[in-house]
Amino acid sequence: MRIIRFVHEGSIQLAAVNDSDQIFALPQSDFLALIKEADDREISPLQLVCITIENSKALSFNVDQLQLLVPIEAPEVWAAGVTYERSRDARNYEATDGRLDAATFYDKVYDAVRPEIFFKSTAARTVGPGGNVQLRSDSVWQVPEPELGLVLNANGEITGYTIGNDMSCRDIEGENPLYLPQAKVWKRSCSLGPAIRLAETVDNPYNLQIASRIYRNGQLAVEGTANTSQLKRKLEELTEFLMRDNELFDGTVLLTGTCIVPPNEFTLAHGDRIEIEISGIGTLVNQVIGAGS
Template identity: 45%
Template sequence: MSLLKTIRYTHPDLGTPQLGLLDGDRVYSLTEQVPTWTCPVLMWRALQALDIRPSAVVQRLQKGTPLSFAELASQRLLLPPVATPEVWASGVTYERSREARNAETQIKDSVYDRVYTAARPELFFKATYERLVAPLQPISLRSDSNWMVPEPELAIVVSANGDLIGYTVGDDVSSRDIEGENPLYLPQAKVFSGSCSLGPALLWSDGEEKPETWTIELTIYREDAVAFSGQVPFSQFRRSFSELTSYLLRDNTIADGTVLMTGTGIVPPDEFTLLPGDVVEIAIEPIGVLKNAVISPLLGKVLATR
């Protein structure tokens, strides 16, 4: 069975957002076939209405002359894989995350210990679509932080009713010193210009994928050398998708295409912090590799105003 995988990109000639079916390096424009399909959410609604499984349409949608994914990437034409209105995030869903949060606060029996074992998960707002960083575009640092890390995560895309639409790769760029100073500073540690990236593709949910067999890999390059690398099997994920989405939907209205990041299990050592010029790569097979360079806070503010 061929799972459906899509990307969003800017048309190299028209300059308009496009939805494309990704098959290896080949990208078939779905927008040319159905002009309203510029975001996977509209396509998902159509397939739902027709009761068609995503995998059933893969070969039927391979029409027209394909573009090259590598060329779209080299021209920096990739967009976030879903035009999501909101990105939410989860915390302390892996043992390694609990250890790291405790190290930041240096408090025994901290709030992180309690939430790790509690029925209610930690959920927080992360970004709007306008705040998202596209694949191969730069993520930014905070000007008032001296300890910053990427947080590689499996992100899920859900409907207004909590249905699982698909999966993508996420980077929840975070300030460890600001959150460690006081957990009430979490919004400032998490929400700032250039702090969230998603991509490069959306792997559609079809009931046949097995995330528990996937591995999340993080590699950080500095001056062409590996400054840090790590990986974690998703089998170490403590919660479930249904559990997280059910709490997200409690007394909270969301839209189709909302993204929920599921937490990180990879945390660099305490002496490590991101620096301008670093390159962050997060890989989840079979979704793809999300790659972003790191820029200074000043440049991040300039780009955010454009």
């Protein structure tokens, strides 16, 4: 069961989408209100949704016809890095000018007890499905990073899964690790969506297929696939480190790292179209706009 937000007749609507892609309107104002009501009634979110839509009629349109919004206005988005071997290799390439014969801090964090976790975005900097992600003006090597996102409550419990795009400047990050915030955080540098898959409906989060496609001038320019089975870290491990001596807010999203990195000679350009698909969640689509657009 997936939860979406969309605009219908001038108002924002929450809805549930079943595995047959039928859409059922929900009365709650947003995802957090759904989770809170389920907690108050001491039932699971899935049980609440099923009770709500039991005698409801499916809406007469499909998801592709909707003006989708970001499925949750996350107060904070955090991200984990170097959680896949491919990501470690890419970071090493950035930091060593392509010389992979030198061990770096990325090797160390890949094997360390403590993972890399960094602040990524706020609600104001995050766009939803169909929105524009923006390039940074002082970078010449920028890529999307397709990631599984964990939707957390204040206690660090995973309430759902979504798709995240952690836009990154490989040249800025590779120049100096202290530049990581500038390589990761700027306006419209993060996107989430198109839906939140309720956590209890995911049998195995370590067997989700991820695909990424980048189109330029209508032609497929870059494509890659991965599976969350390739994750080096457990999801609960990442969440536990995020919670250490930290205050979590309901609706916080934690992106879990990427295993899909475009070729080293590739950089995003104005007009590119990014598609990120994760099995059971959907496809997050965003257009790329240039700095200052």
